[in-house]
Amino acid sequence: MFKKLLLFLSLFFLLSGTVxxxxxxxxxxxxxxxxxxxxxKPAAMGEAYVALADDVNAIQYNPAGMAKSMxxxxxxxxxxxxxxxxxxxxxxxxxxxxxxxxxxxxxxxxSDSMFKTEIDPASITGYSTKYEFSPYSFYGTVAYSKEFSRxxxxxxxxxxxxxxxxxxxxxxxxxxxxxxxxxxxxxEFLEGxxxxxxxxxxxxGTSFISETYLxxxxxxxxxxxxxxxxxxxxxxEYYSDNNINYxxxxxxxxxxxxxxxxxxxxxxxxxxxxxxxxEFSGLAIDYAFVPYTIDGLGYTHRATLTxxxxxxxxKLKAYPVVFSPNGDKVVDYTRLLPDVMSPSKVxxxxxxxxxxxxxxxxxxxxxxxxxxxxxxxxTLGMPAAEGDYFVRLDVDYGKGIKSxxxxxxxxxxxxxxxxxxxGRPKLVKPGRLDTLVVxxxxxxxxxxKNGVGRWKLVIYGPEGQPFKTFTGSGDPMMVTWDGKDDxxxxxxxTGKTYSYALFASxxxxxxxxxxxxxxxxxxxxxxxxxSSDTLFxxxxxxxxxxxYSDIKKIADQIKGYQNPKIIxxxxxxxxxxxxxxxxxxxxxxxxxxxxVVNFFVELFELDRNMFRVVGYxxxxxxxxxxxxxxxxxxxxxxxxxxxxxxx
Numbered sequence: 001m002f003k004k005l006l007l008f009l010s011l012f013f014l015l016s017g018t019v020x021x022x023x024x025x026x027x028x029x030x031x032x033x034x035x036x037x038x039x040x041k042p043a044a045m046g047e048a049y050v051a052l053a054d055d056v057n058a059i060q061y062n063p064a065g066m067a068k069s070m071x072x073x074x075x076x077x078x079x080x081x082x083x084x085x086x087x088x089x090x091x092x093x094x095x096x097x098x099x100x101x102x103x104x105x106x107x108x109x110x111s112d113s114m115f116k117t118e119i120d121p122a123s124i125t126g127y128s129t130k131y132e133f134s135p136y137s138f139y140g141t142v143a144y145s146k147e148f149s150r151x152x153x154x155x156x157x158x159x160x161x162x163x164x165x166x167x168x169x170x171x172x173x174x175x176x177x178x179x180x181x182x183x184x185x186x187x188e189f190l191e192g193x194x195x196x197x198x199x200x201x202x203x204x205g206t207s208f209i210s211e212t213y214l215x216x217x218x219x220x221x222x223x224x225x226x227x228x229x230x231x232x233x234x235x236x237e238y239y240s241d242n243n244i245n246y247x248x249x250x251x252x253x254x255x256x257x258x259x260x261x262x263x264x265x266x267x268x269x270x271x272x273x274x275x276x277x278x279e280f281s282g283l284a285i286d287y288a289f290v291p292y293t294i295d296g297l298g299y300t301h302r303a304t305l306t307x308x309x310x311x312x313x314x315k316l317k318a319y320p321v322v323f324s325p326n327g328d329k330v331v332d333y334t335r336l337l338p339d340v341m342s343p344s345k346v347x348x349x350x351x352x353x354x355x356x357x358x359x360x361x362x363x364x365x366x367x368x369x370x371x372x373x374x375x376x377x378x379t380l381g382m383p384a385a386e387g388d389y390f391v392r393l394d395v396d397y398g399k400g401i402k403s404x405x406x407x408x409x410x411x412x413x414x415x416x417x418x419x420x421x422x423g424r425p426k427l428v429k430p431g432r433l434d435t436l437v438v439x440x441x442x443x444x445x446x447x448x449k450n451g452v453g454r455w456k457l458v459i460y461g462p463e464g465q466p467f468k469t470f471t472g473s474g475d476p477m478m479v480t481w482d483g484k485d486d487x488x489x490x491x492x493x494t495g496k497t498y499s500y501a502l503f504a505s506x507x508x509x510x511x512x513x514x515x516x517x518x519x520x521x522x523x524x525x526x527x528x529x530x531s532s533d534t535l536f537x538x539x540x541x542x543x544x545x546x547x548y549s550d551i552k553k554i555a556d557q558i559k560g561y562q563n564p565k566i567i568x569x570x571x572x573x574x575x576x577x578x579x580x581x582x583x584x585x586x587x588x589x590x591x592x593x594x595x596v597v598n599f600f601v602e603l604f605e606l607d608r609n610m611f612r613v614v615g616y617x618x619x620x621x622x623x624x625x626x627x628x629x630x631x632x633x634x635x636x637x638x639x640x641x642x643x644x645x646x647x
Contacts, residue, residue, distance in 0.1 A: 034139075034161075034201055034216055035239075037061060038077040038089035038106065040304040044275025044288035045249025046263020048233040051184060051196035051224035056093040056306065059102045059143050061220065062198040063155030064182035066093045066100040067145040070341060070401045071282070075306040085109075095341060097313055099146035102157070108137040138162045143180075150344045151186035159201075178203030178215050186344070190225075196235075197221045222247075228398070229253045243268045259286070275302075282308040315339035316393040316405040318374075322450050322508055324413050325376030325383065330509025334410050336372040338393050343368045347398040354407075356388045376412050386414045416512025417448035421457065421502035423519065440483075444476035446504035446512075452476070455504040461485075462496040476504065496520070526642075528554060532572070532592060532635035539580045541591035543599045551596075555604035558641060566611050568593045569638040573631035574618040590615025596637055 039057035042049030049058075053065025056073030072094050079087035086109055093102040139162065145155030157180040180200045187193040198220040205214050222235025230252055237245040245267030252260045259277040264270075269292065277286035288302040317337040325332050340346060346368055353362040353374065361378045374391070376384050390407035397403075423440045446452045455476040461467035468486055470479045483492045492498060502514040530550070535543055543551075558564055570589030582588040593613045600606045623630035 035218075036079070036081070036087055036108070038079060038087060038302070038304075039075065039091075040077060040275055040286035040288040040302040041251075041259075041261065041277060042249075043290055043302050044261035044263060044273050044286070045233065045251060046247040046265040046273050047237075048222055048224070048235050048247040048249035048263055048265075050182075050198050050220045050222035050233070050235050051194040052222075052226055052231055052233050053182075053184070053196065055308070056091045056102070057304070058145075058155075058182075059091050059093065059104050059141060059157060060089070062182035062184060062196050063102065063143040063157045063180055064145050064153040064184045064196065064198075066102050066143065066155060067095070067147050067153045068184070068342070068345070069093060069095065069100070069308075070312040070345065070397045070403075071095070071308040072310040073306060073308045075304055077302060077304040080301045081108075095310075095312065097339070097341060099144055100155075102141070102143035102145070104141035104143070104157075106139050106141070141180075145182070147342055147344070151188060153182075153184040153186075155182045156180065159203075176203065176205075176215070192226045193223070194226070195221075195223050237267070249273070261288075284308070311403040312341040312395070312397065312401065314341070314393055314395050314403045314405045316391060316408045318391060318408045318410045320508070321409060322411045322413050323376065324506075324508035324510050326414060326510065328509050330505075331507075333373045333375045336374060336391060336393075336408070338366075338368055338372070338405075340368060340393075340395055342397075345397050346395055348396045350394045352392045352394065354390050354392070355384075356390075361389065374410070384412055386412050411450075413450055413506065413508050414510060415448075415506075416510040417446040417452055417504045417506050419502050419504050419512050419514040420445045421500065421514045421517070423500065423517070441478055441480045442470075442500070442502075443478055444502050446476050446502070448504075448506040448510075451507040453505045453507045453509065455502065457500065457502050459498060459500045461498060462493070464499075467492075467498065476502065526557070526640070528639040528641070530596075530637045530639070531632070532570075532637060533632060535596065535637060536592060539577065539582075539588070541582075541588065541595045543595050548603070551599055552604065554639065555600055555606060558600075558606060558610075561641065564610055565642045567640040568597050568611060568613050569640070570594075570613075570615045570617075571620060571634060571636050571638065572618050573634045574621070574625040575631065584617065586615055586617035586619075588615075589617045592637060596639070 037043060037047050038060055041057065042061055047061075049061045053062040054068035056066070056069065056075050058065030058068075073092070075089075075091045077089040079089070081087055088107045090105045091102065092104070093100055139159050141157050141159050143155060143157035145153060148154045159178045159180070161176045161178065162174075178201045180198060181202065182196065182198040184194060184196040187195070199217075200220065201215045201217045203215050216239060218237060218239040220235060220237050222233050224231065224233030230250070232248070232250040234248040235246070237247065245265055247263060247265040249261065249263030254260065257278060257280050259279065261275045261277070263273045265273070271290060271292055273288060273290045275286065275288035277284055284304075284306040286304040286306070290300045290302070292298060292300065316339070318334045319337060320331060320334055323331045323334045336351060338349070340349075348365065349368055350363060350365045351372065352360060355361050361384055362374075363379065366372050378384050389410050389412065391410060392407050393405040395403050421442055421444045423442050425440070442457060444455070444457065446455055452475050454473050455471070457470040457476070457479060458466050459468040459481065466486075468481060468484070470481075484490065497518055497520050499516050499518045501516045503511060505511045535547055537544070558566065570591070570593035572585040572589050574585075577584055577588065580588070582591060590613060593615055597608070597611045597613055600611070601608045618625070618634070621630075621634045622636075623633035625631050625634060
């Protein structure tokens with residue numbers, strides 16, 4: 001509050017210097033008709049309408065007040081002034097979310113024509129009429145105002161003025177520009193109390209005939225209090241030509257439609273003022289009677305017709321649009337985001353939630369200053385059914401000004417995605433469980449109209465415990481499993497039953513699960529590599545007896561399989577044979593593979609029919625043959641063991 005008050009006072013003194021700086025140049029001012037305040041309502045209140053300005057007519061007194069009106073407005077004022085002078089005023093204000101834009105057209109004219117004469121010796125009077133003319137003054141205004149922060153309003157306007165005493169004379173008219181700047185601060189410590197200041201007619205002088213005249217720059221300042229049925233304001237008016245006035249005015253509301261007003265303005269021309277008005281359904285008719293009998297000037301009359309239309313723009317968004325109030329703390333609610341013009345002026349606000357059939361599900365009052373959520377429950381606190389809902393924001397600004405937002409769609413989604421998963425390749429045996437070949441690729445599919453969030457493929461071991469888990473986000477596609485567990489150490493056991501299932505959630509956290517599929521491991525290949533330098537002497541194919549224990553371990557492993565199929569591969573480096581027992585590396589590699597098979601058969605009594613011998617020579621290196629280390633790695637025997645469960 002104190003920051004806003006300090007800002008208000010700082011701007012007041014800063015802008016005051018613009019007006020006060022011209023006091024040292026005191027002289028005759030031009031365009032004094034700018035001192036005529038057109039609308040009837042402020043005139044009836046003694047022109048005390050700086051702090052309480054809050055409608056389309058605020059453009060005449062304090063442009064900041066336009067932003068306080070929630071409605072678009074248009075007004076027309078007709079003034080019967082002195083000496084057959086008439087003044088016409090047309091105002092328009094249009095509120096937008098970014099601020100209020102206003103326009104004003106003002107025209108002062110004489111009811112009777114005037115005549116320009118010239119010396120004429122032939123005339124009886126010595127003068128003759130040259131032409132007939134009507135003096136007038138015209139100015140147009142463009143204004144803008146906005147609620148700068150809560151309860152603090154700033155406005156400004158630009159005037160373009162054409163002042164013509166004799167339109168037929170090139171020197172009898174002048175064009176000038178000037179601006180108004182206004183501030184209003186609604187006090188937070190007392191609702192209804194406001195302070196306002198308006199700096200008017202700021203601009204360069206007007207050149208007319210052979211002279212340049214200062215503008216009638218002035219400062220209007222006031223403090224006012226407004227209640228639903230009563231308002232009062234007092235203020236001062238300081239002109240750059242050293243005229244100081246003060247004013248006080250009040251307005252009383254009867255039966256919500258009738259207004260009675262009175263005011264007093266003291267200073268240069270002291271005067272009382274009276275008036276009233278009638279307002280209904282946005283249409284207002286106001287009248288002001290201002291007598292100047294003290295100075296013998298007579299009476300002035302003002303009549304204003306005002307029409308307020310439209311409604312304040314109110315918007316409502318929901319984020320996220322889709323939510324799932326299932327208690328999993330993922331997306332259990334949606335947040336409702338109001339966008340309201342001048343939220344500080346809202347008297348009450350409520351949220352109405354309807355289902356797709358237009359039936360009210362929940363209606364509750366809200367505080368626009370608080371965060372607003374919907375947890376998917378109805379008025380009775382019961383969970384709402386799955387489906388589409390529409391949320392509407394209703395706002396009441398008081399004084400019959402109400403507005404509603406367009407319905408914002410939200411969706412309660414409690415249905416998980418549809419999920420399928422299938423492992424390939426596999427063999428299906430009638431009357432048996434599915435059989436699975438390792439490694440296996442899992443084809444996965446999950447669909448949800450609101451999109452897939454996360455997924456999890458779980459492979460369970462023979463005891464039902466999780467063996468291997470794959471996770472991801474978005475639409476699942478395919479993963480390949482090498483048969484190892486989550487640690488990457490243990491492999492599936494041949495002949496054991498495993499199972500797998502795919503889990504997936506939608507974008508709001510609804511988890512679904514595929515059917516659980518059971519499989520048996522049909523095939524698992526075990527690959528054993530033994531260095532030829534361990535098995536054989538250089539250039540020979542006789543297995544060393546020293547490797548007996550190592551070969552025995554492999555033989556015992558083979559005996560644990562049912563009907564295993566074994567391929568024994570011989571490999572060499574790229575060095576060519578010289579004066580050896582074998583013609584080339586290909587012959588040597590095959591001989592070594594065969595020697596290993598003979599070792600298995602003759603010493604460990606394995607069936608020779610389960611073995612197949614292949615010699616690759618130097619054709620499948622696993623390392624660089626240009627180094628001794630690489631050649632050593634390439635000299636090897638590879639044993640590939642495959643176990644068959646079902647025949």
